[in-house]
Amino acid sequence: MSLTGAAKSVPLIAAFVLALSPYWWANGYQLSVATLAMEYVIMGLGLNLIFGHTGRVSFGHSGFFGVGAYTLALTQTEWDLPPLVAVVLALGATALVATAVGIPILRLRGHYLALGTLAFGFVVLSMIGKFSNITGGSDGLRVPTSNLFGLEPRNYIYIGYVVVACLTLYLMSKVASSRFGRALVAIREDEEAARSLGVQVELYVIVAFVASAVLFAAAGVLHAYSFGTLAPELVDLRLNILLLLIVIVGGLGNNYGVALAAVLLAVLPQYLIDFEERETLYYGFALLAILILVPRGLGEASRGLALRVARIVQAREAA
Amino acid sequence: MTGFIQLLVSGVATGCIFGLVGLCFVFIYQSSKVVNFAQGEFVMAGALLGVWFMWSQDLPFWVALPAVAILAGGIGLIMNYGVLAPLRARRAPVFATITGTLAVGMIVTNLTLSRAGPFLLTLDPVFGREPIRVADVAISTQQLLLVIATLVIVLVFWMFLSRTPTGVALRATGHNPTAASLMGVRVSSMIALSVVISTAVSGIAGLLITPITGAQVNMGLPLAMNGFIAGIIGGFGSPFGAVFGGLFIGVASAMFAGYVEPRFTDVAVFGFMLVVLLLRPTGLFAEFER
Numbered sequence: 334m335s336l337t338g339a340a341k342s343v344p345l346i347a348a349f350v351l352a353l354s355p356y357w358w359a360n361g362y363q364l365s366v367a368t369l370a371m372e373y374v375i376m377g378l379g380l381n382l383i384f385g386h387t388g389r390v391s392f393g394h395s396g397f398f399g400v401g402a403y404t405l406a407l408t409q410t411e412w413d414l415p416p417l418v419a420v421v422l423a424l425g426a427t428a429l430v431a432t433a434v435g436i437p438i439l440r441l442r443g444h445y446l447a448l449g450t451l452a453f454g455f456v457v458l459s460m461i462g463k464f465s466n467i468t469g470g471s472d473g474l475r476v477p478t479s480n481l482f483g484l485e486p487r488n489y490i491y492i493g494y495v496v497v498a499c500l501t502l503y504l505m506s507k508v509a510s511s512r513f514g515r516a517l518v519a520i521r522e523d524e525e526a527a528r529s530l531g532v533q534v535e536l537y538v539i540v541a542f543v544a545s546a547v548l549f550a551a552a553g554v555l556h557a558y559s560f561g562t563l564a565p566e567l568v569d570l571r572l573n574i575l576l577l578l579i580v581i582v583g584g585l586g587n588n589y590g591v592a593l594a595a596v597l598l599a600v601l602p603q604y605l606i607d608f609e610e611r612e613t614l615y616y617g618f619a620l621l622a623i624l625i626l627v628p629r630g631l632g633e634a635s636r637g638l639a640l641r642v643a644r645i646v647q648a649r650e651a652a
Numbered sequence: 653m654t655g656f657i658q659l660l661v662s663g664v665a666t667g668c669i670f671g672l673v674g675l676c677f678v679f680i681y682q683s684s685k686v687v688n689f690a691q692g693e694f695v696m697a698g699a700l701l702g703v704w705f706m707w708s709q710d711l712p713f714w715v716a717l718p719a720v721a722i723l724a725g726g727i728g729l730i731m732n733y734g735v736l737a738p739l740r741a742r743r744a745p746v747f748a749t750i751t752g753t754l755a756v757g758m759i760v761t762n763l764t765l766s767r768a769g770p771f772l773l774t775l776d777p778v779f780g781r782e783p784i785r786v787a788d789v790a791i792s793t794q795q796l797l798l799v800i801a802t803l804v805i806v807l808v809f810w811m812f813l814s815r816t817p818t819g820v821a822l823r824a825t826g827h828n829p830t831a832a833s834l835m836g837v838r839v840s841s842m843i844a845l846s847v848v849i850s851t852a853v854s855g856i857a858g859l860l861i862t863p864i865t866g867a868q869v870n871m872g873l874p875l876a877m878n879g880f881i882a883g884i885i886g887g888f889g890s891p892f893g894a895v896f897g898g899l900f901i902g903v904a905s906a907m908f909a910g911y912v913e914p915r916f917t918d919v920a921v922f923g924f925m926l927v928v929l930l931l932r933p934t935g936l937f938a939e940f941e942r
């Protein structure tokens with residue numbers, strides 16, 4: 334069931350307006366939650382490209398967030414570069430790293446790929462810690478930001494977040510219905526069959542990998558400007574796991590679903606009480622519960638449910 | 653020259669730990685196609701349990717060793733029947749089992765943190781603090797113990813896997829579970845066995861390494877990373893390839909730290925893995941199964 338013509342742009346415009354709405358009703362705290370939601374949308378869509386569409390799992394993409402964020406921060410603290418140059422540099426550096434890491438690592442599959450990407454994330458984390466003289470280590474790194482028109486960065490950068498998020502959503506939808514996007518799905522379903530149909534598997538997978546890494550870096554850049562401080566916790570494995578969950582819950586390959594799941598999973602935890610040091614414990618148990626109860630994700634579960642409902646309706650109509 | 657040999661010695665010692673972790677987790681993977689992302693946490697649990705046994709409870713090493721093995725194996729058993737078996741029954745995708753073991757790791761870490769605290773704890777070497785000196789090179793007795801223990805463990809593994817019926821059954825389970833079960837092998841029990849053995853040995857490794865590196869709640873991840881990379885370099889088909897991979901990483905990173913730059917060792921090891929993957933995607937030793 335797809336929309337045609339002008340109707341196609343309605344969901345996107347609705348999303349854009351909805352995302353901007355916090356300016357009218359949100360207080361400072363709610364705005365930061367909304368910012369987090371936008372971050373998850375951007376990163377979720379990025380991960381959806383490599384994991385959802387192409388079927389290559391990555392446990393290290395949070396590392397690219399770190400590379401983008403810290404590169405940007407360094408361009409501002411160590412060398413005083415104009416923002417536009419800094420952003421291009423940060424994104425470009427991430428693309429380079431993603432290509433260098435991606436080419437060998439994407440030869441792995443399944444568990445091995447998970448491990449390899451996990452190792453990458455760990456290396457990024459380790460580098461941030463070891464080079465604490467320039468990265469600030471666990472103390473954090475401050476990014477010099479300035480107020481624009483009397484607005485704090487957190488406020489006016491939010492517009493940037495919304496624009497980037499909606500732009501990403503738009504682009505990803507275009508990609509999904511493009512030849513490239515469909516080739517990616519073909520690669521996920523049956524790599525050999527795709528190859529025999531002339532799909533350049535290795536090339537497409539690398540492109541998807543690098544593109545998703547750049548999206549993560551974009552989120553990192555925005556984060557650096559918006560929040561003003563960076564800390565190694567940002568590159569945590571848990572962020573990556575959460576994003577993988579978002580992609581699964583949203584439905585592998587389903588861009589709007591992933592965006593919705595991203596917003597949900599950013600907003601919902603705020604309603605839970607802060608458990609402090611037990612947080613990891615409960616998080617671990619919650620993860621296990623989700624995995625055991627719905628191992629194929631809510632997308633599959635609801636699709637199964639929808640199918641069953643449809644069959645019941647059909648049977649009723651036939652009778 | 654003595655500097656080089658000294659580096660070699662410490663490299664071999666750390667390489668043994670990486671090799672043991674790699675061995676343990678390739679072993680689980682071989683039997684059940686499960687990657688235990690919490691392998692490092694089992695080493696950590698063994699280390700901290702060892703501290704508890706030997707320091708708080710004043711037990712001698714030779715009592716603490718089996719105690720740690722049993723407890724670590726026990727936690728592994730819980731993980732197997734609590735997480736791995738249910739996921740297998742539901743035909744969960746790769747991602748789910750990976751995240752499941754990660755979640756177990758988080759839980760183990762958090763529980764240990766609340767009991768043991770975040771601080772670095774240590775033990776005295778089993779055979780005393782006085783290092784053995786061989787021509788200007790100092791080898792701590794614990795390092796020697798570690799290397800010998802690794803050799804013993806590898807030997808036992810080899811004999812178990814190739815000479816005993818259970819060991820052969822284990823290999824069969826990993827190779828082709830359906831055929832194995834048709835031949836009368838209880839696949840689920842074999843998987844449970846491999847998990848228990850793997851976690852128990854990891855716990856022992858943790859106990860052995862504590863007098864050298866200390867025991868701390870967050871020690872698991874770096875060990876696991878190096879162990880995984882050892883497994884990837886050695887090739888996942890062979891547990892012994894993982895041991896070799898571990899030794900390789902241990903020596904290479906020691907040399908790198910000594911001659912180039914200590915802070916880059918993690919990157920160097922990761923980079924080395926990338927190079928191996930580029931040149932021999934199946935790992936140095938055995939065949940990957942796709």
